[in-house]
Amino acid sequence: MTELAIEPRKIGSPIRPSAILLPIIIATSVTLSGCGNEPPVHSTPPTLPMSSARLPSSGAPAVPEPIYNTTTVEKDPCSAVPNAEIEELGGKVERSRTVDLSVGLSCSWLFFEAPSTVSAGLAVGNKDGLSALYAQNAAGGLTTFRPVAPVAGHPAVIYANGSEGKGTCTLAVGIRDDLVYTVTPHLSSGNPMLTDPCGMATKVAAAAIENLKKS
Numbered sequence: 001m002t003e004l005a006i007e008p009r010k011i012g013s014p015i016r017p018s019a020i021l022l023p024i025i026i027a028t029s030v031t032l033s034g035c036g037n038e039p040p041v042h043s044t045p046p047t048l049p050m051s052s053a054r055l056p057s058s059g060a061p062a063v064p065e066p067i068y069n070t071t072t073v074e075k076d077p078c079s080a081v082p083n084a085e086i087e088e089l090g091g092k093v094e095r096s097r098t099v100d101l102s103v104g105l106s107c108s109w110l111f112f113e114a115p116s117t118v119s120a121g122l123a124v125g126n127k128d129g130l131s132a133l134y135a136q137n138a139a140g141g142l143t144t145f146r147p148v149a150p151v152a153g154h155p156a157v158i159y160a161n162g163s164e165g166k167g168t169c170t171l172a173v174g175i176r177d178d179l180v181y182t183v184t185p186h187l188s189s190g191n192p193m194l195t196d197p198c199g200m201a202t203k204v205a206a207a208a209i210e211n212l213k214k215s
Contacts, residue, residue: 055177058134061147061155066176067212070122077121078107080181080208089203090118090185090193106182113190116167120183120204122175130174133157151202152209158198167194171201173209181208 056062073080076098083093092112099106099119106121126132137145137159144160148171156173163170167187172180183201187193193200 055129055131057131058138060131060134063154063174063177065153069215070175070212072215073212074122074124077105080211081204085207089200090116090191111191116187116191118185118200118204120208123180123182126180127178129176129178129180130155130157130172133159133172152206154209167197169198169201171198171205173205181205
């Protein structure tokens, strides 16, 4: 099974939104006048889609406060975090562009201290969220797998599949049980976060989550 966070094919250039149904149980009692007491009538709760009803799995934690309104960021990943917030973390941004990956649209911010970049987006093509990473790790498919402290109240994991190196880190944060927000910095000499790329990834993810909560 391949790693879920896929490097952009190019710099310079998350996937169809999915409807998540919450279980709703509605009970109503109807009494018909003149006909005596009728037994309560209970509506049948809607069935959760298979993709979300069985999650989390493989030991992954549940997302305690899922965010459902993610359509805007799925279509426009660069709207998740303004350039000004990225610049506070990694220096002056030369440009930001949307990159089409196999798991969804990602935003790639290119710093003036090229070739440093940070890419982030919702992996809507991964319908199992963090559970997919836990399962991949259990199967021995990851070379790095480290659950970390929640990011803005959301469970998170640092992982890799052979792409470890100085100035790089891949962080996945559970937005819902079936959706993760992935951040991957690739930093070079001159970037202030070179020695702490996972710290940058965490701050980018936290800013994105806070903005998602406002949408």
